[in-house]
Amino acid sequence: MSKKILTIQDISCYGQCSTTVALPILSHFGIETAILPSAILSTHTAGFKNFTVLDLTCEMPKIINHWIDEGIKFDAIYTGYIGDIRQFDYILECKDKLLKEDGLFIVDPAMADNGKLYPALSNAIVEGMKRITALADYVIPNITEACFLTNTPYKEEQDDEFINGLLSDLLRMGAKNIILTSVADDEESLGAVAYDGFSKISIIKEKMEKSYHGTGDIFSSVVIADILNGKDLKETLNHATDFIIDSIEATIADKNHFYGVKFEDVLNKNN
Ligand code: PXL
Numbered sequence: 001m002s003k004k005i006l007t008i009q010d011i012s013c014y015g016q017c018s019t020t021v022a023l024p025i026l027s028h029f030g031i032e033t034a035i036l037p038s039a040i041l042s043t044h045t046a047g048f049k050n051f052t053v054l055d056l057t058c059e060m061p062k063i064i065n066h067w068i069d070e071g072i073k074f075d076a077i078y079t080g081y082i083g084d085i086r087q088f089d090y091i092l093e094c095k096d097k098l099l100k101e102d103g104l105f106i107v108d109p110a111m112a113d114n115g116k117l118y119p120a121l122s123n124a125i126v127e128g129m130k131r132i133t134a135l136a137d138y139v140i141p142n143i144t145e146a147c148f149l150t151n152t153p154y155k156e157e158q159d160d161e162f163i164n165g166l167l168s169d170l171l172r173m174g175a176k177n178i179i180l181t182s183v184a185d186d187e188e189s190l191g192a193v194a195y196d197g198f199s200k201i202s203i204i205k206e207k208m209e210k211s212y213h214g215t216g217d218i219f220s221s222v223v224i225a226d227i228l229n230g231k232d233l234k235e236t237l238n239h240a241t242d243f244i245i246d247s248i249e250a251t252i253a254d255k256n257h258f259y260g261v262k263f264e265d266v267l268n269k270n271n
Pocket of ligand 1: 010018041081214216
């Protein structure tokens with residue numbers, strides 16, 4: 001039977017990130033989706049100026065209460081970009097009241113990259129992300145987000161001590177499984193590491209010459225679909241990293257396509 005997921009993140013109306021990538025990917029891999037939108041933006045906030053934002057915090061309790069009345073329950077909750085700190089209480093209410101007892105609470109703390117918070121976000125969002133990370137069955141941060149979550153100074157050079165420190169700090173905070181992205185062995189490589197406190201799985205591949213916005217959301221969506229479909233974690237990380245590489249390859253020749261990747265071409269080849 002197909003699994004049912006609730007994703008809580010923004011709708012960036014244009015720009016191929018958050019909800020507009022999570023839904024098609026999860027559906028493609030056979031997961032039934034529901035959304036609790038945190039905000040509606042005209043575009044994402046990285047690479048576009050003068051974007052508009054409609055905060056949807058006030059609508060959240062109404063939607064949640066209706067679902068509670070209807071007895072709706074999910075196999076997983078997947079949180080992404082959150083623009084308002086009041087929403088963390090609602091996320092935790094969803095976890096308490098809408099998630100099945102054996103359901104998975106999965107946090108992608110989509111808030112930062114390349115050493116910096118995304119433009120519209122404040123440190124209060126980091127504190128909220130720490131709260132939900134502590135309760136996560138899976139947390140999927142990039143290195144920058146892991147640094148913010150663990151109060152570790154960000155640095156470009158990575159070594160085992162730095163990566164292991166981030167993984168063990170996240171585990172100590174309460175996250176049960178960590179999937180750390182943007183991990184590299186050297187300047188020519190990039191990949192992800194999964195850690196559950198016992199074993200560490202690293203999948204590091206050749207780094208693409210260009211990076212694109214939205215690839216973190218795509219990576220998380222593929223990983224989450226695979227986890228819900230019962231795939232083994234090594235296979236999952238291989239699948240998700242290849243999916244990103246193929247999406248970048250499908251995009252790179254189109255110079256006008258600066259805002260995201262053409263993941264649709266890759267979905268067509270993934271059955
Ligand atoms: O891809 C993460 C993301 C999601 N939603 C919005 C964003 C970003 C990253 O900048 O701006 C609105």
